Structures are given as C-alpha cells and as structure tokens.
Amino acid sequence: MVSKPVYNNNRGGTSAGWTIKLGDSPVIGTAIHSGSDVGRACQSLMCIPDPDRQREEDPFTEHFIADFPTQIIVHRSRFQVDLNRAREAAVYRSPDQSWGLNVWREPPAEEFVNESLAFHDAFYGELKRVLADVEKRYGRFVLVDVHSYNHRREGPKAVPASQDGAPDINIGTSSMDRARWAPVVDAFMEALRGRRFNGEPIDVRENVLFQGKGEQTRFVHANFPETGCAIAVEFKKIFMDEWSGKPDWGAIERLRAMLASTVPVLEAAVRGMT
Secondary structure, rough: OOOOOOOOOOOOOHHHOEEEEOOOOOEEEEEOOOOOEEOHHHHHEEOOHHHHHOOOOOOOHHOOOOOOOOOEOOEEOOOOOOOOOOHHOOOOOHHHHHHOOOOOOOOOHHHHHHHHHHHHHHHHHHHHHHHHHHHHHHHHHHEEEEEOOOOOOOOOOOOOOOOHHHHOOEEOOOOOOOOHHHHHHHHHHHHHHHHEEOOOOOOOEEEEOOOOOOOHHHHHHHOOOEEEEEEEEEEOOOOEOOOHHHHHHHHHHHHHHHHHHHHHHHHHHHHHOO
16 A cells, blocks of 8 residues: 555535545545535526426435545536536436436527536546545545435325335446456445345345446546546435435434445455455
C-alpha cells in the first residue's frame, strides 16, 4: 500500500452543486442522484410536476453513505443533468429518456444544454482528481455508488413488484473486471447478506434489475482499470413511500448501519489484494 499524508476535509462544497468530504481510507461512498435542486432558470423551463420529478430521484441516499470516510454527494437534480448517463444523454430531451415523463415545456435551448453539460464535465473532472489522489495514497480504491429504485410503479395502492425480480439491494457489476475484483465484491455482498431487515435476512442479489451500467461506474473502470473498483448499489425504496415521498427514518438508519458495516470489510479486502 502507498503511505499517505493527512487528507484535507470538506473540499468542494454546495456552491459547486456537490459536496465532497474527504477521509482517510480507500473506500468512497457516492450519492449522485440524491439531489433535487434545479436552478431558477431551469425550473421555469420545466413542465414536470415536482412530485413526479422527485419520485424518479434517489432521495435520502446521502444518509446511507453518512459513515463512509470519503463521501461525494450531488445536490443538483438528475432532471437538470444526469451524472449517471453518458455526456450526450445527460440532459433528457424526450420522454423515452425519462420514464415516459415530459420534462420540458419546449425543447431546451442549446445554451442551457451546454451549461448543463459543463456541470457534467466539471463533476467528472473533480471525481477523477479525487480518485487519482486516493489511488496515489492507497494503490487501490473502492467506490460504492449508491442509488435507489421504485417498486410500486403501478400506483400507491397497487401490488408492488414481485420480490423475484426486485431484490432489496441490487448489486451492479457489469462494467468491472468481475474476476479481478471478486475478493472485494464477494466480501461486500456477504457482509450485507449477513444482516437482517425488519426481522428477515436482507435480499441482496447481483445484476438482477440493474447491472451497474451507469456512467459513474463506467468512468471509474475506464480511467482506473487496474486500481479502481466501482460497485453500483440500488436500494429498493423499502425505506420510504415512493408516492408521497415520506421517509421511514428508522428504516433509513438501519440501512445506513448496514452499509456502514461494509466499510472495514472493503478496506480489508482491498488491502488483501496482491
């Protein structure tokens, strides 16, 4: 492992549209879809109702990574610019890109699109800088890319999605060299599977509903192919009412503790790689 100096905390800030809290570990937690902020100019261009927009965001996911040594939290809504999509698809231009929802009163002007894409560029530039520094100090790193997903899409009173195709936690690994990172990913999944939620073993499965094909994991594996492992984690919204937006804070705290318990496991797994 690489010896390291003291790492500065709280670089970045909300003024940049994201917050980066830097810690002393090769383990990083991110919540890039937790934000719901849209600029005033953007808001005036949107026709999507706030409840519909917020239903497709990943609220409260920043709480799941609150115990991670390094945290990256994005405050801007994915409906202004989606950081987990490739640059050319980061601004939703048609309903087929946004769950059938009509986002804009009229197609956004290129000037607005370019400003949004500049945010995308700036975020990935900063992410690369942060990860390169962690790589320099530790040799390898693990980024846990936290999201959430809806399982009551037919309505608040409708039957939820079948458990067979909707695990409590979906682990996405398709963009990584799975064999290379098996010691890390397998240890992570086993640590989660050893926990219980509401009295039952938590249902953790790999590449069921989501395969980890988002831009952030792809970016990590493209830029740090030998040293960076990015694990996409999708929590089913068992911690909130996805239609009203009301959180279950007890459930959020239990899931937060569950994810926090994986940090030493991940650190040990990374140290153990040869």
